[in-house]
Amino acid sequence: MTLSEEDYIKAIYHLGKGENTTVSTNAIAEKMETKPSSVTDMVKKLSEKGVANYKPYKGVSLTEYGQKIALSLVRKHRLWEVFLVEKLDFSWDEVHEVAEQLEHVKSEKLVDQLDKHLGFPQVDPHGDPIPSKKGEFKKAIKKLLNEVPIGTSGICVGVKDSSPPFLKFLDKNKIALGDTILVLDKEEFDGSLDIQIKEKTIHISNQIATNLFLKITE
Amino acid sequence: MTLSEEDYIKAIYHLGKGENTTVSTNAIAEKMETKPSSVTDMVKKLSEKGVANYKPYKGVSLTEYGQKIALSLVRKHRLWEVFLVEKLDFSWDEVHEVAEQLEHVKSEKLVDQLDKHLGFPQVDPHGDPIPSKKGEFKKAIKKLLNEVPIGTSGICVGVKDSSPPFLKFLDKNKIALGDTILVLDKEEFDGSLDIQIKEKTIHISNQIATNLFLKITE
DNA sequence: AATAAATTTTAGACAAAGCTAAATATTTGT
DNA sequence: ACAAATATTTAGCTTTGTCTAAAATTTATT
Structure with a gap:
């Protein structure tokens, strides 16, 4: 496979979200920052090589190969x-x-x-x-921190509220994107949590937890 | 720079032995496993880009860039x-x-x-x-082990004698290509050496030393 | 259902990097 | 010095991956 072919294969894969969905020519063109006509050409070639299934006007999917x-x-x-x-x-x-x-x-x-x-x-x-x-x-799924059960571990991948006060709070508590967070305990009464982050244990309110996205694999 | 351009630049550099020598079209073609006519084309392009100095029929050298x-x-x-x-x-x-x-x-x-x-x-x-x-x-230079002064350290890069008995000797003494060898001492009388190799010290005869190439940087 | 809008494909061109065959320079041998 | 041999370049063609403009198909709208 050439470099370019590999890039197309990856694009088709990701647009299909890993499932074997058919993807549209335009979607590929947009993702690859190229023109739809170029995509048609390449997709034909991939089809001939046994890498993709392609029906004109009907989109592409990857073969098992x-x-x-x-x-x-x-x-x-x-x-x-x-x-x-x-x-x-x-x-x-x-x-x-x-x-x-x-x-x-x-x-x-x-x-x-x-x-x-x-x-x-x-x-x-x-x-x-x-x-x-x-x-x-x-599979990996993205969930809000307050939605996951005790014992879950995941990586902090985003915030729902991106207002300066909230970001300032994260910074002060040394919570950053990419950090691994483990949910240690959950308070039934107010939904507050004990979490472990970078070897340290901290306690956060439910309001914080509802604004932090975690990526977990299960 | 494209991949191909980079490969040509490296070829010109290595054929010129790192010095800024002019190299011939044919030499580049051979090294790159391509045809001289392709080299001419590329070399013109490199020249236009300010990477190489090229005079038709006179060879190429690299610019400072x-x-x-x-x-x-x-x-x-x-x-x-x-x-x-x-x-x-x-x-x-x-x-x-x-x-x-x-x-x-x-x-x-x-x-x-x-x-x-x-x-x-x-x-x-x-x-x-x-x-x-x-x-x-x-600069790195290749020398026979018996030619280097005490205290020299280098990497074993080749043998002069490649007969089975000699190779067997090396194998038995766990001397392999790529090993770092340090000359610890030299016996005036018979030219035998104490060398350190992989944390161990061993004694080898002058005959062995005259058949092992060392690459040293000085 | 008919037409407008959007999507996708086709046709024809282009640049990069390579090749072959023919033409041109240079070097070598006598 | 000059013919033969060798090295290099030119000209024209190929492939890969891209583009634009036009044609074809599908989808959406009324």
Whole structure:
């Protein structure tokens, strides 16, 4: 697969949300920042190569073979993201562009050894699961912190309320995007929570909890 | 710079042995496994871009700008080689192909952090020096083990005698290509040596020493 | 159901990087 | 010095991936 083909495969995969949905030419064009006519050409080629199913005017989906390729790319992308954050001190939001390049490097041994070097991580720095070598992986879902049961662990991926006072509160309590949060206990009465974050335990109100998004894999 | 342009720049650099020599079209074609006519085309383009000096029929050399690019590529290549060997347990002879791909990844932060992660190594697994961020580096030379002064340290990069008995001797004494060897002492009388290899000290005859190549940077 | 709007495909062109075959320079051997 | 050999360039064609403009198809609207 060429670099460009791989990018299209990933785009189709992601637009189909990992399920094997058919995606429209226009949607791919928008995601890839290219023209629909270019997409048609490429999609025909992928179809001839046995990577995609394509019916003119009816959209595209990946074949089983295409999905395998997509999962391998996702695996590489996410492993490199872990590497960049854990070993090279990149922050949360700097990794994507570089991983986008690294994921195209071809070497089975490289991926296997990288996985091992990183201690076989299950999720990337954004809380998204890393497919196994065979392509299996758990789904990730985004939930509000107040909605998850005690014992759940996830990665903080967003805020519902982005007003300055709330952001200031997060900053003061050293809660940042990308942090791993574990729900230790829940107070029935007022819905407040004990959570563990970066080795520390803190207590937060229900109001805070209803404004923090967590990505959890189950 | 495109991938292909970068490959040509590296080829010109290496054929010129790092010095700013002019190299011939045919030499580049052979190194790149392509046709001389393709080289002419590319070399014209590099010249227009200010990367190379090209006079038809007279060969090419890199401009100062071109040399900078070449050194940056060499730096990246060698750092990735160190990474593969030290962190991912690749062996000596498996790294080149993968590093060839990794060197094209564009991110200044990536290179800086990789350098740091590896402890600012001075040489790659083949004993070749790694250029600094600014492009400075020491020359490496290949010498026979018996020719270097006491205190010299280098990497074992080859054998002069490749007969089975000699190779068997090396194997038995756990001397392998890629190993770092330090000359501890030299016996005037018979030219035999004490050397340190992989934390161990061993004594070898002059005959052995005259058949082992060491790469040293000075 | 008919037409307008939106989407998608086709046709034809272009740039990058490569190739072959032919033409042109340079170098070498005598 | 000049013919032969070698090296290099030019010209024209191919493939990959892209684009624009026009044509075709599907979807939406009235």
